[in-house]
Each structure stands twice: as structure tokens, then as C-alpha cells.
Amino acid sequence: MKKSDNSNGDKSLKRKNIIRGYSIFSEILNDSKVIQTGFVKAYIHSKDKEPLNKKIFSPLDTLNVKVGFIIAKKSISKSVFRNRLKRLFRESYRLNKLEPEAKGKIIYVIYTLSLNGYNHFKEFPLAKMSFVENEMKLLNSKIKLYLEEKYS
16 A cells, blocks of 8 residues: 555644654643633643754644543553553544644643543543543544634
């Protein structure tokens, strides 16, 4: 199969769109707006087109959303379940991407579980993809509303 035959096209989540690095995560978490649903929480930070990490910045990068995923080790101690949750988050985000109309800005979003979410996943560690995907859809719609109000 050729790359051009890939049906995922713009549904893919590229490596350059994922937030990496402790300093970037801590800066976003310290200065951000928190939006949450019953089980999932998002930290939203917007910045002018100059990125937080200049080493990985490419002027050819036209996407203005960078995402990160955090699952706390203190709350879910088994790495198998933490990594599974991060995979579920990444996949559900990939299927329901954020595409805000914030021109000239880079939007950083960090997804994590709320306190209810941690309690739920401790009780039911083998959660289904549909559960996480529904929560992400709801949260992304709240984020879109917030960004539309802020940038329009």
C-alpha cells in the first residue's frame, strides 16, 4: 500500500503535534484554563505563533493544535493500565480532532482524567474505547465553544 492510498489522511496524529518535555508540560499546567466533563479534564493554553519549544518548531507546520496526555502514576500504579489509557486517549483524540479557528495562535491541550475518572478506572481498569471516545467528544465540544468565545 502506498502512502498516498492511506485512507486515514488528515485523521492521523503526527508526532510533531504531540507535546513533549517536562518544562513544556509544567508551563502549560501552571498557566492554563481547565475544562472538564465527568471523567476527563483538559488544560488549555494558547500562545502566539511562537512555540514553547523552539527546537522542534518548523515554519512549515500549519497545524495550530498541540496535544499531550497525562495519566498519574500515583493514581494508577500499574503501567499496563496507564499505557492503555494513554493509547485510548490518543486514539479517541485522533478520531475526534480539535480544529479551532484561532489564527496566529498555537493551542496547547493536555488531556488527563478527573478525580471521578481515576476512581472509575481503578474500579474498571479494562474500560472500553467507546466510553473514552464519548467523553472526549463531549470535552472537545466544550473546548471548541470556549475557543470560539475567546477568539471571535
